[in-house]
Amino acid sequence: MSDLHQLLGDIRKHLPKEKIAYPQVPTFTKIKDKAVLKQQFIDALALVGGVCHDVSDIAECQQIMRDKLGEVAVICSATAEWEGNKTITDIAHPRDLDDVDLGIIRAEFGVAEMGMVWLTENSLKINSLGFLSQHLAVLLDPDTITENMHTAYQQIDFNASEYGCFVMGPSATADIGATLVRGAQGPRSLTLFFLKTPVPDQ
Amino acid sequence: MRVGLFIPCYIDAIYPKVGIATLELLEKLGVEVIVPLDQTCCGQPMGNEGDQKNAAAAEALFCKNFEGFDYIVGPAGSCVKHVRQHFDAIPQTTQVQQIRKNTFELVEFLTDVLQVSEFPWTSFNHSVAIHNSCSAIRGLHIQSRSEWQEPRFNKTEELLHKVSGVTVKHLDRPDECCGFGGTFCVTDEAVSVKMGQDKVADYERQEVAYVVSPDMSCLMHQQGIAERDKSPLKFVHIAQVLNNGPY
């Protein structure tokens, strides 16, 4: 059986003599204006089939989802602000979220360049919520939108979670006849609501 | 300026008019042109296939023929690229390195060294498509590479715009390989032919009468395909157009 010691020995035997220095990578930031970043986020998300709405409260979000999906059977929320009918804290096993029609998550921040949102087990509560749900509703505070992947990685604390995912719209594939299809294995749709993070109760 | 004229093997045997056109063109431009009579081949077919041993004799003979010139100019992009970038089957003496550095393809020689601004003795009243070989584009950089974010230019096209009557049409796939690839054209015949047929189809879609190129080797393959297809397309070397023949 192989071990680290053997692997390091094998590598050292073959390391190229000429060493290349580690370069400084700029963040390539250009935009300071929050409104511009928000619009860039909206455009990027639209490109990949995600839809954005500006809302003032959860009731508005709920109405929009009802108009979109009709009355769905199972709604599971990872947030305190938007109540569903399946309580995530009662879930014993990740597979038990299989029947979720609409999953609700508050994203930790957004990335303008890509229209991505960052989710971890802190925001998902159970990771499979983000992937077994047939549809996703994502809440995002527009003030948390950062410019690009470089600035995004700067602000993540990789000690704060075991899992983290940049989610960019609904799931997709073009594996059959190079035709783009939305709703491959994961969620069929992603609807994003710009809503400020609620101030926690005292 | 003493220029040694490099006549690739297939130009000598199959397309001598291209050699004549190149010679006459350079002389019209005031260049003293000498043709070493013992030249044969640059060794590219062997070099490309990895046969360094058999490429060496050709490379050595080339250097023997071409010492002592200010420039060596050849009407062939792939051969010149081979000399400049791959001539390593022989020891790299100062003399060999000097010869390699001074070997130029015709289009780049006219554009970068002579910086010719007009060709008043010629006209070409036809619609043409330009074919720059992969060696000329990605090796000698006579055209900008579509894979890169870089300013767009095409030295062959710039020269043709100086010839009265020429209309240049652009291809759907301007720099896709035509499939010649040296011995590839016979060792990998099915793929090579398909690539050539696709290239000829692209010319036909643009409805051009002529294909003009600084590289007859590619054209030899494309012409073979077009002729088998009974296409009326005609294939000429840029030296012939710039010199007003011989056709």
Added chain:
Amino acid sequence: MKFKRMKINVEKNAAAFIHMDDVHQPTHDKNLWNARMKRDRMAASIPEWEQMRDLASQIKEHALTHLDQYVEQFVMAATKRGTIVHFAKTAEDHNRIIYEILKSHNATKIVKSKSMLQEECEMAPYLESRGIELIETDLGERIQQLSGEMPSHIVMPAIHKTTDDVAELFARTIGTDPNNKDPQELTEAMRNNARPKFLEAHAGLTGANFAVAETGAFVVCTNEGNADLTAAIPPLHIASIGIEKILPKTEDLGLFIRLLSRSALGTPATQYTSHFMGPRENGAELHIVLTDNGRSERLGKAEFWYSLKCIRCGACMNTCPVYRRSSGIAYGATYSGPIGIIIDPTFDDKKYSELPFHSSLCGSCTEVCPVHINIAEQITLWRQHMVRIKASKPSLHYAFNVAGKLFGSPKWFRRAEKLGYYGLKLAPDWLVYNKTLNAWGKNRQMPAIQKETFRDWYIKNRVK
């Protein structure tokens, strides 16, 4: 099934693909050229694109020239997070380790997301022959699994199949209506077929696109979310990671995520960019099988180690005019296209001795690579290797022995030209255009060797 040492006749396989009908090859070529065009449009939209490529190349070269340091850092960081790291020197080690982990957990039903490394190690047949049920969850990989074929492209595994092919396959294997040729509905059928497999799986296997030494984390990029389902539901997650995937720092990911999907598919990123730092809460386990399988040895090959920079984007395949007309299946290897022909000979230089010759040396692959691998140059160097070990075509080698002498002697060259002229002039067409003797003449008219060569003309007209 794969026969270990049978030499791959890539030219013959490519010809078969071209002559299959007039649908498959043109569709394949069109779709992949389209991916290349989309890549160009992405690149044009980012002013710093070329700077990004240079930086990515440099980071990879730095990481590889200091690989021992980063492997050690990665292993320590991952272990600290509770991840269990195993070491596989060979493909057999890799497969055996994974089997033993599964066996010790009584795991017999597995779901997996795409891993070229697992493909390379031929893990699936190894596990299946030991009673493990393995389901590919990437749609393209599942299509290939159901048809008993290797993936044809490293990003779009079934790109050589038409929608009709998939409709026929699904009808045969998962019971869909053979007349249903709508990609949306076929995808839906697979979604419903795969879903229960995720829920009942005992373990999930993934690969990794990148691994970060600083944190011990690794990243998996998918469009379907299948890696996330694979990792989020079963209690056991095993990731196969090649040692060359390790990057020094988290911030490097910013660069590579921006380059990867733009180069591969011409989209800004994949729908899911998933980061795994340690085992999930609630008693789940995370294992990494850190695998060498010839990579450390390749690092020591001065001519070829740059191929380790590869981020598996497939841009070289999309741009390669030869690959687009061959399909990846023609190469008979896990890795096909330009990157394949410079990597595969490191696994077996006899079986894959023809691959480096399956190229017109156009050089587009080198130009398109996001990490500046000198692919075309390495192709030529592999050809030199094949000639040295006498694994190149004997007919070509014999022809070159003759050519070498001819081209080295002005006198003999002149004689050959005259012989060629008279030979072709006198030979009847049926001989010249004989399909067996003359490959040129199969589909092309012959060029005409001239009676008066340039040299003849020059001596006659210019030499006093």
